[in-house]
Amino acid sequence: MSFTAAVSQWRDRVDQNLEHYLESAEIARQLFDAMSYSTFNGGKRLRPVLVYAACEALGGNPAAADPVAAAVECIHAYSLIHDDLPAMDDDDLRRGKPTCHIAFDEATAILAGDALQTLAFEILSRPSDYLDPARQMAIVQTLALASGDKGMVAGQMIDTVAAGSQLNLSALERMHGLKTGALIRASVRMGALASGGATEEQLLALDRYADAIGLAFQVQDDILDVEGDTRVLGKQQGADIALDKPTYPSLLGMEVAKVKAAELHQAALSALSEFDDKAILLRQLADYVVERDH
Incomplete structure (x- = not known):
């Protein structure tokens, strides 16, 4: 199976499960709409795909990874809703669409994020x-x-504290090992546990693998913030520069940042x-992280 087909298969699978979990919950209409809007807005589904890829690499049953993949995407979606809020990054655009607090309102966005976080657990x-039960507890922890x-x-x-500082x-x-890398590392480890x-x-x-791609993902994000196209990125190009956030290109220079991404890819x-060969998708995902344009 090609990389594109494999990723599409796992994306479709987690989307079907997420639809089931959301639709089976008793949720007030506006809250449901905001949760669904932010969960199904064109995300790459990298973290759920990593869950399935790690499970597959160890010969596991993908059915065991289904709740794990859905839960980690709920956490990711919640984090993006809150990250975009006026009190945080104050972003108006996410994946080419108005952010949750713009599409709805700030209070609804906060509650939608809260609800997605608890839904994950x-x-x-x-x-x-x-x-x-022992594996479930290890995955929850x-x-x-x-x-x-x-x-x-x-x-x-x-x-938040570092904006404007060196x-x-x-x-x-x-x-970035905490903000971005921790959830990527958890996705791989939880897939392996499943x-x-x-x-x-x-x-x-697998922890070493995940640490490397987690950091590479952020380095590539920083590179794209400088060199990317807003229409392709789905968010405002130059947003980190505008907020005076520390980035790898600003600290290392663009060429050294690109070398850093390549070194992390190799690691x-x-x-x-x-x-x-059961780990082929994990290897392909490492390639994707540093080659993507959004």
């Missing part, structure tokens, strides 16, 4: 025919640690050296 805690004050939220706080390379990498066949050595190798592939 509701999904993961439902009885499963494919995950035993992995997502909680990656999402909160030890992961994504901590990174967002550093990002960070060194180590501080910048720490910020497979039921991961050894500790394999989990550590990700090296981390998968002991995996067989």
Whole structure:
């Protein structure tokens, strides 16, 4: 199967599951509309695809990864809603469409984000025919640690405080390792846990892979913020520059930033050296992260 076909297959699968989880919930109409608007607005679905790819790499049943993939996308969608709010990045455009607080209102956007966050953990805690309670608990803990004050939220706080200030390379990498990398790393690890066949050595190798692509993803984002096209990006080109945010090109220069992305790409592939052909999608995703144009 080609990379495009494989990604499309997993995207369609998580979308069908997300539709089921949202439609089966008893939600007030405006809240439901805002949650659906922000969840189904053309996202790349990178994190759910990573869940499925890691499960596949270890020979797991994709049905075991279904709730994990849906839950991580709920967390990602919530984080973007809140990230776009006037109190944060104050963005009007997300994936080529008005952001949630523009399409609805600020209060609805906050509540939609809150609801998606809690829905993620509701999904993961439902009885499963494919995950035993110990694996379920490990997966829930992995997502909680990656999402909160030890992961994504901590990174967002550093990002908020850092606007207009000068960070060194180590501080910048720490910020993005939390804000972007933590959820990417959790996606890979949770997919591996869902497979039921991961050894500790394999989990550590997958952590190294995920750390590398997580950082590469952010480096490429920073590059695209300078060189990308708003129509392709789906968000305002130059937004980070306008907010005076520290970025890899501003700190390292554009050419060195591109070298950094290439080095991280190679590190990700090296981390998968002991995996067989079942890990081909993980390898292709590492390629995609540094080659994408949006």
